[in-house]
Amino acid sequence: MKIGCPKEIKPQEFRVGMTPDAAREAVAHGHKVMIEKGAGLGAGFSDADYKAAGAKIVATAEEVFEKADMIVKVKEPQAVERKRLREGQLLFTYLHLAPDSAQTKDLLKSGATCIAYETVTDDRGGLPLLAPMSEVAGRLAPQVGAWTLQKANGGRGVLLGGVPGVLPAKVLVIGGGVVGTHAAKIAAGMGADVTVIDRSINRLRYLDDVFGGAFKNAYASAGNTIALAREADLIIGAVLIPGAAAPKLISRAQLKELKPGAALVDVAIDQGGCFETSKATTHQDPIYEVDGIMHYCVANMPGAVARTSTQALSNATMPFMLALADKGWKKACAEDKHLLAGLNVHAGHLTYAAVGVALGLPTITGAEALKL
Ligand SMILES: NC(=O)C1=CN([C@@H]2O[C@H](COP(=O)(O)OP(=O)(O)OC[C@H]3O[C@@H](n4cnc5c(N)ncnc54)[C@H](O)[C@@H]3O)[C@@H](O)[C@H]2O)C=CC1
Ligand SMILES: CC(=O)C(=O)O
């Protein structure tokens, strides 16, 4: 199969869909790999690295899209990229279609087969191609929260770890899944006094067993949430109800009850955010203030550490990418229900029920798509 990897063109996106390592494995499996010139530079991979791995460097994105049977990317295709997709072509990338009707319509019109990283599943009820980016965003959250707390950035001027003779900052993490666990580990490692709250008792049991000494946990009732929020210097929003908009757990009126200059880092901004006053921001202009409370709401946090994120993402996508290339999408998806769960669009049909519900569009099942 001919596999193509174009340079990402979403603003401030420096990740790339394939590392030289992934290209090398695809070549070893007998595939031709085309990388757009300079595609890896933002993540620290040169054209020479890809050539050494056996890939071909191609001058333009147009040529990559024109020649490849499968396109491997990071972010959802932008409008200009969607125009380049064609019937029968395979697209493997993040899509996030539910809030994006323009993209969905274009992908349906293209006739291409589109597999979304974020809906591929695993045997343990997880999302293995979302998890690496949740790990990155979770680990970044205390780092950006510590920065937001600095006086020059509008924060309350509190050091997360404190110093001898001065108590550490209090950090509240709402949601103890992948983002929340990684955020809590790093915040505890920085010396903060950390509490994680969740609505899943089983998850709290796990956190208690594994991290009992490092951070505390409590049930995320509305009462506990506001009581712990009142005491916190930094609050990290990390909830997810799969497929749904994030629940609003701190209202605008409640901001008055928080410590002046406290920092809110809303990682769940992807799903609309879990604080009423959250709105998506960018790496260029990441923070803003509402009622004396600082908000950090960057929707593509992993892009800040493009090299680490690219490597983590490529590690996770590689076995699926190889299965798709070796077998073709139909056989690969027929043999792996978890990869089939990633199928969102095929030949003009929407194949993901939650997206259909969100956008009011008809869907067929993945199993039906396999028969087309
Ligand atoms: N901003 C960014 O750059 C990124 C954002 N994300 C987002 O971070 C969010 C979290 O993702 P993951 O940790 O991977 O999800 P996850 O599914 O691993 O964890 C979510 C946790 O939230 C808990 N939860 C649900 N409702 C709750 C409530 N009302 N109160 C307290 N806990 C509640 C669940 O029980 C679960 O343990 C998602 O919205 C994801 O899209 C992920 C990566 C990057
Ligand atoms: C998960 C996602 O959309 C990202 O890493 O940008």
Ligand SMILES: [Mg+2]
């Ligand atoms: Mg995102």
